Amino acid sequence: MRVIQVPNAQEMNRWAAAHIIQLVQTQPPSVLGFATGSTPEGIYRELVADHRQNGTSYKEVVTFNLDEYVGLKRDHPNSYHTYMQTRLFDHLDCVSHRTHIPAGDATDLAAECHRYEQQISRYGGIDLQLLGIGRNGHIGFNEPGTSFDSRTHVVKLTESTRNANAHFFQRKEEIPTHAITMGIASILSSRQILLLAAGHTKAEAIARLIEGPVDADFPASALKQHSDVTVLADESACQHLAKKGKIFDVG
Numbered sequence: 001m002r003v004i005q006v007p008n009a010q011e012m013n014r015w016a017a018a019h020i021i022q023l024v025q026t027q028p029p030s031v032l033g034f035a036t037g038s039t040p041e042g043i044y045r046e047l048v049a050d051h052r053q054n055g056t057s058y059k060e061v062v063t064f065n066l067d068e069y070v071g072l073k074r075d076h077p078n079s080y081h082t083y084m085q086t087r088l089f090d091h092l093d094c095v096s097h098r099t100h101i102p103a104g105d106a107t108d109l110a111a112e113c114h115r116y117e118q119q120i121s122r123y124g125g126i127d128l129q130l131l132g133i134g135r136n137g138h139i140g141f142n143e144p145g146t147s148f149d150s151r152t153h154v155v156k157l158t159e160s161t162r163n164a165n166a167h168f169f170q171r172k173e174e175i176p177t178h179a180i181t182m183g184i185a186s187i188l189s190s191r192q193i194l195l196l197a198a199g200h201t202k203a204e205a206i207a208r209l210i211e212g213p214v215d216a217d218f219p220a221s222a223l224k225q226h227s228d229v230t231v232l233a234d235e236s237a238c239q240h241l242a243k244k245g246k247i248f249d250v251g
């Protein structure tokens with residue numbers, strides 16, 4: 001696992017966007033795994049700005065999102081469909097049938113999970129998966145205790161995750177109780193993974209990820225079993241790390 005420390009969130013956004021753009025330009029057709037939450041918002045703004053200024057094209061790009069809330073229609077203002085549409089897809093030249101997000105409003109959720117996995121396989125797997133990290137170490141919506149062998153599945157959200165996402169909703173009761181998420185094994189099947197963290201609220205999670213053991217109680221630690229993971233974090237998110245340095249590798 002490679003750790004890259006940058007001064008602030010803006011630098012994190014620029015670094016990540018440049019990395020994505022390079023992949024899109026040099027390895028078409030790229031299959032990108034996207035994440036939601038506050039962390040990637042600035043990266044998506046950078047991609048939109050680059051598309052406007054430099055014309056980087058996403059016509060050939062295939063995308064898969066990590067997760068979606070159960071029970072929200074895709075046009076609900078807080079669905080991850082709406083999040084991706086308004087922050088990214090509406091502003092790029094993506095082809096809509098190549099952008100994929102689990103259908104949280106499916107009547108048969110188990111069938112939807114199976115279908116999603118098959119779709120990822122049909123495109124030959126994900127080249128680059130972006131990840132945020134929850135304060136409890138969740139990746140996607142894989143909460144502590146999730147099997148490292150898990151594939152796309154339905155999860156019950158913990159109270160801490162619902163609270164952490166509360167700022168996206170008007171009222172706490174509106175926050176869904178369940179979600180569909182790619183599993184930990186689905187995430188680990190990606191050829192390359194870029195985990196992003198900015199701000200002091202992520203400092204404990206980043207220290208535990210980088211310096212703690214592999215442990216199912218801390219889902220992000222599964223990433224240590226993958227051979228191409230970069231943790232891109234700002235100084236605030238790195239403040240509890242014992243090891244200091246701008247770039248270093250951990251076993």
Ligand SMILES: N[C@@H]1[C@@H](O)[C@H](O)[C@@H](COP(=O)(O)O)O[C@@H]1O
Pocket residue numbers: 035036037038039040066067131132133134138139140141161165
């Ligand atoms: N499902 C998402 C995760 O994919 C994301 O990593 C996490 C952290 O969010 P934020 O970036 O807002 O801190 O939030 C949600 O739970």
